Amino acid sequence: MTKIFDIFKNKSDTPPELWSEVEPLVAPYKKETWVPATTKGSTSYLASKFSGIPALLKGEEWPCCGSCKKPMQLFVQLNSNNLPDSVKGIFGDGLLQAFYCTNSEDECDEICESYFPFSKATSARLISLDESELVEHTGNLVEETFPEKQITDWEAQDDYPNWEELEDLGVKLTEEHVSVMREMGFPREKDKLLGWPNWIQGVEYPSCPECNKAMKLVFQIDSEDNLPFMFGDAGCAHITQCEEHKEQLTIAWACG
Ligand SMILES: [Zn+2]
Ligand SMILES: [Zn+2]
Structure with missing residues (x-):
């Protein structure tokens, strides 16, 4: 209850009247999502972080864009040892990394359609945490590097699917109910671990290239x-993974 109360401190003092009607309908689909707390500054190459220098595998080059061939920016690195206890191992053991070509001159995002999954201008992967297989790269090779932010903690919050995804799950909401969900801020915007995607243009789970499952x-x-990056016009990106084939990961986004 305190979590729900906290949300309203920022908006209005009380939940929208109809929330008591909507909540039982969506309750079966409640998930926990985790919002990262961050501090600026560089940190260990093995840390969970936004941007900065990624851990690399021994003998490999910094991951480069398949179009302009320049080093891609690390968007996020998550260390499976730094996750909230209840979701440890959720993506497997290791470092999850997502890279994205931010080289604006060559318009790689348009040429390579980096909003689609498995674009040549993006990369997402899970690598070993075994330090004997990893190297710390000296210096950031990306041209316009974003400031590094270390993820220091995770705050749990409730999350619910958007109305379209609820419809796919068999829950038909009225327009009023949909606006209550919006007022409540579900699904949650901003950066988050797990929970429900904040779809901007319909439900778009990529299919696993190996088993075709969502x-x-x-x-x-x-x-x-x-x-400090805008996906198109205020878009939202999602890193997704096949539950069975943990090495199948991708990043994709949509905007309005
Ligand atoms: Zn590029
Ligand atoms: Zn699969």
Whole structure:
């Protein structure tokens, strides 16, 4: 209850009247989401962080864009040892990394359609945490690097799917109910671990290239939250993973 109360401190003092009507309908789909707390500054190459220098595998080059061939920016690195206890191991053991070409001159995001999953101008992967297989890269090779932010903690919050995804799940909301969900801030915007995707243009889970099943949300990166980056016009990006094939990861986004 305190979590729900906290939300309203920022908006109005009381939940919208109809929330008591909507809550039982959506309750079966309540999930926990985790909002990262961050501090600026560089940190260990193994840390969970936004931007900065990623851990690299011994002998490999910094991941480069398949179009302009320049080093891609690390958007996020998550260390499976730094996750909230209840979701440890959720994406497997290791470092989850997402890279994105931010080289604006070459318009890689348009040429490579980096809003689609598995674009040549993006990369997402899970690598070993075994330090004997990793190297710390000296210096950031990206041209216009974003300031590094370390993820220091996670705050749990309730999350619910958007109305379209609820419809796919068999819950038909009225227009009034949909606006109550919006007032409540569900699904949550901003950067978050797990929970429900804040879809901007319909439900768009990528399919796993190996088994064709819908991939699951691991992490949401919103425009201009922890990264000083805008996905198109205030879009929202999602890192998804196949539940069975943990090495199948991708980042994709949509905007209005
Ligand atoms: Zn590029
Ligand atoms: Zn799969």
